[in-house]
């Protein structure tokens with residue numbers, strides 16, 4: 001238990017950093033929720049390193065996510081994702097943004113839960129669709145009706161994402177506002193750090 005009273009002058013970022021301790025902050029949520037964009041800015045605000053599992057997978061494999069799906073299929077991609085996450089989560093504190101399907105995979109979910117505090121960027125379909133329909137880099141949305149596919153993924157995944165420690169509603173507000181809400185959620189989080 002941390003029963004040290006925070007000085008009134010501590011900024012939101014300082015309070016969040018203290019609450020996070022040595023844990024990682026792990027962003028989860030659907031494609032377009034803002035895990036990469038908001039994750040990077042949150043790391044800057046906290047003054048801790050940022051890593052993005054999709055980017056790290058592309059770096060180590062020297063292939064794009066789309067190429068990996070085409071060459072090896074989703075199952076192999078998930079196995080690689082789990083291996084990369086295990087390494088990224090080894091030491092904290094860091095901000096780790098995951099790919100949209102990572103938390104849905106049992107092996108990765110176990111590692112993520114063990115690896116730190118999870119924050120789900122929860123977003124409505126229209127918000128996600130507006131963001132993802134501009135690019136065709138997401139292999140799971142290369143279907144006849146990608147908006148319907150996105151809705152199906154929401155139905156299947158939202159009950160699982162809901163297991164996160166923290167939930168922040170991702171919507172069309174300034175990214176800085178999103179970061180502030182994430183920091184406030186961490187600062188108010190009652191989940192104690194295990195030694």
Ligand SMILES: Nc1ncnc2c1ncn2[C@@H]1O[C@H](COP(=O)(O)OP(=O)(O)OP(=O)(O)O)[C@@H](O)[C@H]1O
Nearest residue numbers: 030031032033034035036037099100131173174175
């Ligand atoms: N609050 C916001 N307002 C406006 N645009 C946003 C906001 N948050 C994120 N975006 C934009 O939405 C797009 C998708 O965001 P981002 O790439 O961070 O999503 P993601 O959750 O990492 O998706 P994926 O799972 O596909 O990696 C980006 O262009 C990003 O700049």
Ligand SMILES: O=C(O)C1=C[C@@H](O)[C@@H](O)[C@H](O)C1
Nearest residue numbers: 031054065099100101138139
């Ligand atoms: O939602 C998903 O399953 C995915 C999301 C992306 O971040 C990538 O990890 C990949 O396109 C799979």
Ligand SMILES: [Mg+2]
Nearest residue numbers: 035036054098
């Ligand atoms: Mg991303």
